[in-house]
Amino acid sequence: MLRTIRGLGALALVVFSATTARAQATAGTxxxxxxxxxGVNTGLAGFSQPDSQGEWRGIDVDVCRAVAAALxxxxxxxxxxxxNAQQRxxxxxxxxxxxxxxxxxxxxxxxxxxxxxxxxxxxxDGQGFMVTKKRNVKSAxxxxxxxxxxxxxxxxxxxxxxxxxxxxIKFKPVVIEKLEEVLNxxxxxxxxxxxxDVSGLIAARASRAANAxxxxxxxEVISKEPLGPAVRHGxxxxxxxxxxSLFAMIDAEELGLSSKNIDQQEKSPNPVVQRFAGASGxxxxxxxxxxxxxxxxxxxxxxxxxxxxxxxxxxxxxxxxNRLWNQGGLMYAPPLR
Amino acid sequence: xxxxxxxxxxNKLASLNRTRTSAILVQGxxxxxxxxxxxxxxxxxxRNLLALGVxxxxxxxxxxxGFEIGxxxxxxxxxxxxxxxxxxxxxxNTLRVAALAMLFSTLAGALVGSARLSRNWLxxxxxxxxxxxxxxxxxxxxxxxxxxxxxxxxxxxANSLSPIQGxxxxxxxxxxxxxxxxxxFELEYPRFSGFNFAGGGSLSPEFTALLxxxxxxxxxxxxxxxxxxxxxxxxxQSEAGYSLGLSQRQVKRFIIAPQALRLIVPPMTSQFLNxxxxxxxxxxxxxxxxxxxxxxxxxxxxxxxxGFLIIMAVYLTISLAISGFMNWYNRRFALRGAAA
Numbered sequence: 206m207l208r209t210i211r212g213l214g215a216l217a218l219v220v221f222s223a224t225t226a227r228a229q230a231t232a233g234t235x236x237x238x239x240x241x242x243x244g245v246n247t248g249l250a251g252f253s254q255p256d257s258q259g260e261w262r263g264i265d266v267d268v269c270r271a272v273a274a275a276l277x278x279x280x281x282x283x284x285x286x287x288x289n290a291q292q293r294x295x296x297x298x299x300x301x302x303x304x305x306x307x308x309x310x311x312x313x314x315x316x317x318x319x320x321x322x323x324x325x326x327x328x329x330d331g332q333g334f335m336v337t338k339k340r341n342v343k344s345a346x347x348x349x350x351x352x353x354x355x356x357x358x359x360x361x362x363x364x365x366x367x368x369x370x371x372x373x374i375k376f377k378p379v380v381i382e383k384l385e386e387v388l389n390x391x392x393x394x395x396x397x398x399x400x401x402d403v404s405g406l407i408a409a410r411a412s413r414a415a416n417a418x419x420x421x422x423x424x425e426v427i428s429k430e431p432l433g434p435a436v437r438h439g440x441x442x443x444x445x446x447x448x449x450s451l452f453a454m455i456d457a458e459e460l461g462l463s464s465k466n467i468d469q470q471e472k473s474p475n476p477v478v479q480r481f482a483g484a485s486g487x488x489x490x491x492x493x494x495x496x497x498x499x500x501x502x503x504x505x506x507x508x509x510x511x512x513x514x515x516x517x518x519x520x521x522x523x524x525x526x527n528r529l530w531n532q533g534g535l536m537y538a539p540p541l542r
Numbered sequence: 543x544x545x546x547x548x549x550x551x552x553n554k555l556a557s558l559n560r561t562r563t564s565a566i567l568v569q570g571x572x573x574x575x576x577x578x579x580x581x582x583x584x585x586x587x588x589r590n591l592l593a594l595g596v597x598x599x600x601x602x603x604x605x606x607x608g609f610e611i612g613x614x615x616x617x618x619x620x621x622x623x624x625x626x627x628x629x630x631x632x633x634x635n636t637l638r639v640a641a642l643a644m645l646f647s648t649l650a651g652a653l654v655g656s657a658r659l660s661r662n663w664l665x666x667x668x669x670x671x672x673x674x675x676x677x678x679x680x681x682x683x684x685x686x687x688x689x690x691x692x693x694x695x696x697x698x699x700a701n702s703l704s705p706i707q708g709x710x711x712x713x714x715x716x717x718x719x720x721x722x723x724x725x726x727f728e729l730e731y732p733r734f735s736g737f738n739f740a741g742g743g744s745l746s747p748e749f750t751a752l753l754x755x756x757x758x759x760x761x762x763x764x765x766x767x768x769x770x771x772x773x774x775x776x777x778x779q780s781e782a783g784y785s786l787g788l789s790q791r792q793v794k795r796f797i798i799a800p801q802a803l804r805l806i807v808p809p810m811t812s813q814f815l816n817x818x819x820x821x822x823x824x825x826x827x828x829x830x831x832x833x834x835x836x837x838x839x840x841x842x843x844x845x846x847x848x849g850f851l852i853i854m855a856v857y858l859t860i861s862l863a864i865s866g867f868m869n870w871y872n873r874r875f876a877l878r879g880a881a882a
Contacts, residue, residue, distance in 0.1 A: 291841050298591075319844040320591075340737075351737045352714060357825075357838045362609040366621035369610075377738070378610045379748065380838070381828035386686070390828065394713050395693040395747060397737050439593065 231436070231443035232276065232493060235303055240282045243269035244302035247287040248384065250408040251517045252308045252328075261285050265306040267512040268327055268434045270505070271450040272304060275498040280505035289382070290359050294319050297437050304447055306434040308402070310360050315435075324448035326433040327509070329526045329535050331426035332364045333403040335410065338421050340397060345372075345425040352377045354396035356387050361401055364428040388413050402430050404522055411520045446492050453499040455538035457481065457508035459529055464507040467500060480541055488541060499541065509536065587847060602843040603629075609838055611830045613746050625839050632835030633856060639752055639831065640818040640860075646757035647817060648810075651764025658769050669765065676762035682823050684759060688751040689827040699738050714738055715746045748829035752821065760817045767813065771806035772798060804876055811868035815861050822857075832856055 235241055245253035245265055253263040261283075270280040286302050297305045298320055308330075309315070311323040334353075336342045345368070355362055357380045369376050379396055381387040388409055391399040399406065403426060410417050434451065436444050457463070460477060462470055471482045480486040482500045489496035506512065513524065528534025591598055607628040610621050615634040619627060657669035676684070693713045697703065702712035708719040708731045717732035717739035732742030775798050783793035824831035833853060840849035 291837055294844055295846050314842075314844070349736060350740065357834065357841065359841070362838060363842065366608055366610045370621055376610070378612045379828045380612065380830060380834060382825050382834075382837070386826065387828075389690070390693060393690070393693040394698050 244305040274501040326431040328432040330402040330430035332428040334423040351397040354391040368427040452538035454509040458510040632832040636832040643756040647760035650761035654765035655768025685755040692747040771802040
């Protein structure tokens with residue numbers, strides 16, 4: 206019921222707000238109110254979750270902080286709106302949030318049909334399956350007749366059905382809305398299988414299983430889930446700003462610039478680093494922010510690798526395809542030049 | 543004299559006409575404002591969505607849904623069916639659980655209500671405790687409770703309990719034999735294979751938890767309605783019955799019950815309506831009711847306004863149908879002249 210009310214609230218925003226569509230100057234509004242309103246997950250370890258001090262942490266949270274660092278030279282000027290899978294798009298469309306950074310898969314339906322612009326990809330993921338080792342299942346092909354726990358409102362449900370349909374395998378979904386409850390159901394044995402993005406499986410196994418060694422993640426990865434932040438259609442300037450905040454983090458890793466060494470590197474004769482620190486070039490002006498915007502991001506938030514190291518490595522997630530392109534991964538950002 | 547009173551009547555009539563005209567005028571104005579306001583909001587939403595590049599309309603209903611549904615009522619459904627069919631499956635699941643919950647809660651409510659009126663001290667207090675506990679704990683908490691009881695306390699299907707031959711209880715719910723033919727008498731028994739039971743019939747933990755939670759919750763309110771109905775029949779009625787030489791049972795059956803039931807029907811309508819609407823809490827424990835399916839649909843298509851309109855229209859229709867039926871029933875059984 207509460208969920209419905211919240212949903213209706215978001216709906217009401219679309220119905221009543223007179224200006225959502227022509228929110229041309231998002232950056233201006235954000236500067237005026239003094240903080241970036243960032244839509245994040247209600248709690249996904251490594252991506253966005255409040256720590257024991259109530260401080261939001263995760264690689265999605267770091268994107269929000271990067272935008273704040275670029276705009277305000279202060280990464281703390283962010284307010285978070287925890288959103289479930291259903292609320293997230295309406296919240297962005299209606300102008301309730303400025304950036305949606307909530308492990309959201311970039312798909313054509315969302316990009317073209319929901320009025321969103323994805324700024325890039327901050328995590329290459331794919332959907333997988335977790336089973337209890339007791340069952341002695343080695344491959345998804347052995348899952349005929351299994352009961353599968355899944356959260357609604359995501360591409361996960363569709364991928365699941367597509368995959369089993371293509372393999373002609375029968376299954377029974379148990380669709381539970383809250384992450385907390387769906388994990389309870391899986392760990393209580395209500396389902397044989399839990400499916401979500403592999404990063405989510407690892408996070409759940411690390412943070413929720415009574416004994417992590419009892420659960421195996423099957424080798425099959427059944428989908429591409431390029432997760433990235435999104436902004437709404439109609440404000441190219443804001444789109445650019447959020448996009449380059451993310452790119453700056455990835456480029457910094459490639460250049461070997463980190464929060465630890467950027468102060469020493471600032472005086473570097475290397476012209477690439479010079480551009481990054483804002484000593485040369487007009488990129489800040491082009492984006493409508495301070496010329497030291499990229500320096501501020503790296504100084505306060507860190508580069509992409511640092512963010513990954515800090516948030517995901519402790520959970521047992523490996524860099525994998527999320528390594529930089531010149532290290533055999535897929536992370537590739539256009540150059541700051 | 544006659545003339546005077548005629549004129550007075552005429553004046554009265556004129557003023558009455560004036561009041562009536564102004565009333566019509568005010569109502570018409572209010573209605574016009576309402577229409578204009580709704581028009582403004584609808585147009586505004588449409589304009590905003592269009593500017594955002596969100597395509598509207600109900601065209602998505604005929605597209606392939608692409609997601610599976612865990613359990614269905616009557617219809618068979620697969621991921622290759624349309625959103626439209628998926629929503630109908632959700633609606634039928636809602637109707638199944640709501641109808642059964644109304645039935646069970648009425649039976650349980652009548653029992654508890656009369657238990658609470660009983661002169662047996664223990665029975666009366668147990669019934670009172672039931673009502674107070676159940677009524678004062680939020681329904682969604684009770685649903686989580688029953689769901690946890692079923693999934694956490696029952697064993698895995700491989701070691702399921704079998705209290706009666708052919709009936710299996712596990713954390714996947716209850717599997718039981720079903721009749722496939724009467725002559726020759728033949729039952730299909732569930733068999734354990736691979737992950738779960740196949741064949742026979744089954745009740746899922748989600749459905750069972752929802753039905754149980756909803757029935758017990760609504761029963762507590764219905765019990766109070768029954769009690770109130772019986773207590774509101776005037777004492778003189780039973781005294782009159784005794785003085786006619788009727789036994790206690792006869793007085794209850796022929797004097798009190800018929801009068802009490804008439805008082806019980808109208809408030810029951812709101813309980814039935816609540817019961818149906820509360821069934822939308824299904825989404826919390828994973829039963830694929832209308833709201834759950836509509837949520838998935840909204841999310842996949844992004845048609846939030848259309849989706850909510852469908853949900854609202856369906857619940858409104860169900861609710862109006864229930865009240866329509868209950869009003870008809872009430873008119874039929876109310877005392878002549880007492881029906882309002």
